[in-house]
Amino acid sequence: MDFKKGLNEQIELKISGGIYQRGILIDYEADLFVIYDGSRFIYIPMYHVHSIHFEKNSNDIVSNPENMPISEEMDSISFRKMLTHAKGLFTEITVLKNKSVYGYITNVLTDYIVFYSPVYKSMYISIQHIKSLIPYNNNETPYALAGGDLPVHHSNLPLARTFEEQVKKLTGKVVIFDLGEEEKKVGQLKSIKQNIVTVITARREEVYCNSRHIKTIHLS
Structure with a gap:
């Protein structure tokens, strides 16, 4: 089904882990939804979407954003392209129900990403388990840390393909x-x-x- 006819409409997505995400539908491709919840652009891979509900009569309407998300820079979007374009941006990734990690994507491999978190340091995250991703503005940093207090330490461990x-x-x-x-x-x-x-x-x-x-x- 082509959900692009629902662009700019209020939507509610139920995703893996019993998580609900609400906002307006900004973009859609076969493997990716992009919604805006009033303050954040949320990228959600299609394989984690359990149900989709367009809230045509909702009283809680979110205004269209003035600034477009990462996908504005691409001719066409996909979840993998989005991960690549998010490299170097402060990013919030949800992998467990109601628990996110905050930091920076440093590498995108075949089926996993390398992620640097100020809390957990270098992490390896399976792409198939990423439930949502939220990239923040260029001037935002996790935990309000200054740039000098947030060195991204790359692991010395060689990276495998899978x-x-x-x-x-x-x-x-x-x-x-x-x-x-x-x-x-x-x-x-x-x-x-x-x-x-x-x-x-x-x-x-x-x-x-x-x-x-x-x-x-x-x-x-």
């Missing part, structure tokens, strides 16, 4: 999966074989994770 191969490079290191939302997702990465990641927890227990469901990974 997320799974990058995870393998962390074998033997203490890692944190999915922002440490579960205690058993923190530990020494022992091995990864046939999409099964083995982690040894602080209590020396072996935990097995399906790599396809790992959203983020960073070092302790």
